[in-house]
Amino acid sequence: MKTIAIIGAGAAGMMACATICESDLHGNIFLIDKNSDIGQKVLLTGGGRCNLTTGLTDIKEILKRYPRGAKFLKYAMYEFSPEKARKWFLDHKLRTKVEDDMRVFPASDKSMDVISVFMKIFDKHKVKMLMSNEVLSVKKVRDGFELDLQDRKLLTVNKMILAAGGGSYEIAQSFGHTITKLVPSLxxxxxxxxxxxxxxxxxxxxxxxxxxxxxxxxxxxxxxxxxxxxxxxxxxxxxxxxxxxxxxxxxxxxxxxxxxxxxxxxxxxxxxxxxxxxxxxxxxxxxxxxxxxxxxxxxxxxxxxxxxxxxxxxxxxxxxxxxxxxxxxxxxEFVTAGGISLDEVDPKTMESKICHGLYFGGEVLDIDGVTGGFNLQAAWATGRIAGVSAVN
Ligand SMILES: Cc1cc2nc3c(=O)[nH]c(=O)nc-3n(C[C@H](O)[C@H](O)[C@H](O)COP(=O)(O)OP(=O)(O)OC[C@H]3O[C@@H](n4cnc5c(N)ncnc54)[C@H](O)[C@@H]3O)c2cc1C
Known part of the structure; x- marks a missing residue:
């Protein structure tokens, strides 16, 4: 039985976790966040309406909206494009609408409805939710990783997805990853x-x-x-x-x-x-x-x-x-420019090139987009790829 831990229940972590839930994994999935609830930042996005992606469909045009990370994102963006993301949400009963400026929102204008999609999936698949629990450090052990949690418990898993947003870079650093210079963007x-x-x-x-x-x-x-x-x-x-x-x-x-x-x-x-x-x-x-x-x-x-x-x-x-x-x-909208150096991550799997079994998704990577749904889109797409890869 395989166990996978996802650190961070933000956009990327939630999408990675949902992807694993909907795979044929036989094992345990742990979703860990230091916040008390999942998707806390997603709730705030788009002024509470959640501009979850873009209505643009030409991937070349879409990639131009990323000052950093466009080349790296290419594969993920084709695999889980804004159109595919909207279809995925629709399949989970979330209707979306495109506004005149091509920003996409839930038809209800409620970011909570985006989060509800994930809550239902996690309930159904009995994800082990470790909320209000910070991952303090992680070390590599024989068949995987040992996570040192804030509640003083140790959790051992086979694979780990780090989707900690613009923070907890020290976990990636502890595996030898380079963090590029961090500055606020947007x-x-x-x-x-x-x-x-x-x-x-x-x-x-x-x-x-x-x-x-x-x-x-x-x-x-x-x-x-x-x-x-x-x-x-x-x-x-x-x-x-x-x-x-x-x-x-x-x-x-x-x-x-x-x-x-x-x-x-x-x-x-x-x-x-x-x-x-x-x-x-x-x-x-x-x-x-x-x-x-x-x-x-x-x-x-x-x-x-x-x-x-x-x-x-x-x-x-x-x-x-x-x-x-x-x-x-x-x-x-606040986004961190800089993050885990993209040279050290495989763009087709989101797996670390330094540490086998370690995957990344979302803003923790050195990727950032302009406003208009591009940052959440990058989080959904990279989270999706990380989820698919962690199961295989
Ligand atoms: C006010 C605001 C509005 C925005 N509006 C939009 C918008 O409308 N459209 C758009 O595309 N983008 C928007 N963004 C940007 C977008 O929210 C981010 O790009 C996106 O949320 C990044 O997702 P993520 O999953 O990578 O990180 P996050 O959503 O930041 O999630 C990371 C999670 O990891 C958890 N975490 C971190 N370290 C640890 C640890 N050690 N242990 C346990 N948990 C940990 C954090 O608590 C957090 O919940 C907005 C940002 C802000 C701040």
Missing amino acids: SALKLADPMDLAGVTVKKAGLRLRYGTDKYEYEGPFVFTHSGISGPAIFALSALAAYADFDDKNPAKLFIDFAPDLSREDVLQDIKNEISSSPKKDFANTLAKFVPKSATSKFKGKNAAVGKNEINKSVEFIKNCEFAVIGRAGGN
């Missing part, structure tokens, strides 16, 4: 001068961040806040630049293109046309076609009175508005 950005634009939203902009010789680009929606700038495109940009250590002494430069679909020449011509057709219109209102109205107030006077210099300045403002970025602020 953050908002603090600006030296947020220009009193708090609350102003922009539906689509081109964003370029420059720090030293490094350049990062992303396009999408964002919002100005009291301290800076936030929203999906900013989270993605901050993820791309997760390792750039800018601060108030060494700021990064952010250039915003408020009209990414128009060339500089088109914007200039458009403004000139508007000036000649509506000379009495406020110049600020003319520019409001391209930038949020509240951002144009520094441009004074009527169209007729505006000179060439001012027009050129306005085009620069629309196409290349520069801000100094002096730090990061909390986002609405």
Whole structure:
């Protein structure tokens, strides 16, 4: 009889455990978490609605949403794609819906319904749930692993899946694994001068961040806040630049293109046309076609009175508005960039290349995605592969 322990009952651990339950394993499955209940973080995701995956179907496009780990994820993503994940949840009676921005949520908008899927599976298959129990350390023994638990018991198992999220890296380290540099990803950005634009939203902009010789680009929606700038495109940009250590002494430069679909020449011509057709219109209102109205107030006077210099300045403002970025602020989704080095893990099995019988899944690996369901999708996919492999 085979015994398997899964450390961490988050998204990856739950999916690994469910996969093992639904295999033909004859043995015991232990699901261990230091929290009192399974899926505590999943419950918080998507503002309590759980953006569980993406509605995108082109795997190549999907993989572009992972600043780190895309190549490693390729196999898992084809094996358990967002479409397959949604089908799996549907087979377990969880209907999902795709919103306009391609984020996928439970049709009920309740993250608890995602967790209920797993609870039913674990009940049915009599998983041994060791909750409120931290795994303090693990050592390799002859036929497997010996886990030292917080409740002072020792648990011996044949195989082990480490799905401990952005923590408990020391367990992987104790088996010789390397942990890459850990930094927060998906953050908002603090600006030296947020220009009193708090609350102003922009539906689509081109964003370029420059720090030293490094350049990062992303396009999408964002919002100005009291301290800076936030929203999906900013989270993605901050993820791309997760390792750039800018601060108030060494700021990064952010250039915003408020009209990414128009060339500089088109914007200039458009403004000139508007000036000649509506000379009495406020110049600020003319520019409001391209930038949020509240951002144009520094441009004074009527169209007729505006000179060439001012027009050129306005085009620069629309196409290349520069801000100094002096730090990061909390986002609405927090993910750790960095983790177990992917060179040391087999992408087709999630098994450690260093220690036979040890598997990984989820955020504990050096994989992170942008917002939009990509992080949970990576957790489901890697957890699934780890579960399948641990049974074989
Ligand atoms: C507020 C918030 C909102 C988010 N929203 C979204 C979203 O809408 N869509 C999306 O795709 N992603 C979202 N994310 C990211 C997503 O939640 C994570 O990427 C995902 O949960 C990672 O899953 P995981 O299983 O790898 O880790 P986790 O979910 O973190 O689970 C790891 C588990 O391991 C346990 N554990 C750790 N060490 C031990 C130990 N030694 N012993 C026992 N147990 C241990 C922890 O208690 C935890 O329960 C959000 C994150 C946050 C913080």
